[in-house]
Amino acid sequence: MPLWTIHHTPGFFTAEDKRELARSITDRYEKAGLPRFYVVVIFNETHSGDLYVGGEQTDVGLRVVIDHIARRAVDKDHRHRIAHWIKAILSPYLEAHDNPHWEFHVDETSEDLWMINGLIPPPMGSDAEKRWVAENAVSTY
16 A cells, blocks of 8 residues: 655645646556555645744645555665656646755555455455456455
8 A cells, every 4th residue: 555645835735736646646556556545645734834844944845755565666776766756746746836845755664564444455466456456446355
């Protein structure tokens, strides 16, 4: 499961921006073979007075925390490709602002501590996972 928690100052995204970004993120993971419902995107508006970088208030900022659980990058080159993809997907929203502070990081979390609707997700590439992808729904296996 990729979980994107997007902390942002007010006005950073419109409602349509949020829908478009969440769809783009989901589309990318679907292309990698994940069920769409694995992808969760949470927008967390943070008041400018509550965002500090280097001890200073930041009026226009974006901080994205991404948890990857369903898949792991195989090596440094793969991780760099992921980082560049994330930068590319965020770039149109960053360009709409004058010099915002922005950053992201990705954690790779153990899939052994993950459940969806009370089920441990099926192994990667298994028939059960393929069914989850095709049906875009959790089912017993």
